[in-house]
Amino acid sequence: MCKNPAMTHRIAVVVLDHFATLDLGVPGQVFRTAVTPAGERLYEVVTCSEGRQAVRCEAGYSVLPDHDLDVLDTADTVLLPGIHGGPAMQGMISDTLRAALQGRPRIMSICTGAFVLAAAGLLDGRPATTHWRDAPRFTTLFPKVRLDPNVLFVDDGDVLTSAGVAAGLDLCLHLIRRDHGSEVANRAARRCVMPPWREGGQAQFIDRHVPEAGAGGTAATREWMLTHLERPLDLNALAGHARMSVRTFTRRFREETGVSPARWLTGQRVLHARRLLESTDLGVEEVARQAGFRTAVSLRQHLHAAVGVPPLAYRNTFRRT
Structure with a gap:
């Protein structure tokens, strides 16, 4: 107060x-x-x-x-x-x-x-x-x-x-x-003129060599992932989209982003779920489906791990005016 x-x-x-x-x-x-x-x-x-x-x-x-x-x-x-x-x-x-x-x-x-x-x-x-x-x-x-x-x-x-x-x-x-x-x-x-949200747990940009994302990189696949978050996206599918072996794709992805494909994908799904909770009246089950978590239980677990609260509590907090 x-x-x-x-x-x-x-x-x-x-x-x-x-x-x-x-x-x-x-x-x-x-x-x-x-x-x-x-x-x-x-x-x-x-x-x-x-x-x-x-x-x-x-x-x-x-x-x-x-x-x-x-x-x-x-x-x-x-x-x-x-x-x-x-x-x-x-x-x-x-x-x-x-x-x-x-x-x-x-x-x-x-x-x-x-x-x-x-x-x-x-x-x-x-x-x-x-x-x-x-x-x-x-x-x-x-x-x-x-x-x-x-x-x-x-x-x-x-x-x-x-x-x-x-x-x-x-x-x-x-x-x-x-x-x-x-x-x-x-x-x-x-x-x-700045992004409305960067998660506090996101890594600082510590000095380290990050390869340029050229034609042989994973940037195009990351963009594709963002438009298909609701789908099951396993490593085989991601590597196939990038036209790489699973081993090469995993290595290049980590070099370019600093995290594994699975961790990056989960983070993007959590961000998408948060946007839906903030800006729509969709039920938790539907938010979970559109974000790619499939079930409300899975969404609840991942959201709690990221921000420490369940979906409804998050919505109630961040939709107030």
């Missing part, structure tokens, strides 16, 4: 020296596009720093926030953008900042902002993520945190963390979706 008397949900962005420039801009850009059908804004974003001091980034400029840390007392959500250096990257923050971050109703970080939350002791014993490149340093400094450097974001209820840069966009849209449903989140995504 919002602390503010108005209907808008206040998000306070705490800025430190060495802040990541895009991370600072993301909250104001994304949350301001979350509006009611009548165009009324659902969020207010304010920015603060310790002592309302100017803070500097490595891109060669400084910003002067409008507020000091006292504004956190009026915030419904506190957000920490990423940082590219400074004491927090060594596990140290001021006592003033540490005290200011305690007891907030909801707190979130983008990228290396997780270092600040961890330094404040807010991530001990909890799942979290940060940029994959900084994961080794993070785990050394904060061994009590259950870090998963392979996902885009982690939603642990009142504490949320995201991976680097663009994953902060995903986390902000996820929060809008969680607060106000898919209709509002999808409208915000269209305003920002």
Whole structure:
């Protein structure tokens, strides 16, 4: 429930020296596009720093926030953008900042902002993520945190963390979706010209060689799979469509996508089922059939594994306005 008397949900962005420039801009850009059908804004974003001091980034400029840390007392959500250096990257923050971050109703970080939350002791014993490149340093400094450097974001209820840069966009849209449903989140995504949803458990784009998808690749077969999700699609059929042996197809598919054909297909079926649950009134059995799961039981199992809720609960959550 919002602390503010108005209907808008206040998000306070705490800025430190060495802040990541895009991370600072993301909250104001994304949350301001979350509006009611009548165009009324659902969020207010304010920015603060310790002592309302100017803070500097490595891109060669400084910003002067409008507020000091006292504004956190009026915030419904506190957000920490990423940082590219400074004491927090060594596990140290001021006592003033540490005290200011305690007891907030909801707190979130983008990228290396997780270092600040961890330094404040807010991530001990909890799942979290940060940029994959900084994961080794993070785990050394904060061994009590259950870090998963392979996902885009982690939603642990009142504490949320995201991976680097663009994953902060995903986390902000996820929060809008969680607060106000898919209709509002999808409208915000269209305003920002970005995909409305990337699953938080999706892998970060870690540096690795990925072959170009040329004539000998599996891209055409992946497109074909997407248009035939309701059909049984076994490896023999997929390899046959790609005109490869099963062994070659499996190897090339994993090289190009990072996952096995079966895992990729299941993920696409779950995404399709979610779209149907959000945008149609089809029964669960029919959603399961159109998504290729055949039975409601199978859909329920896979959806619960992906997002932690059964189909009807998912529909009730993400179709509300």
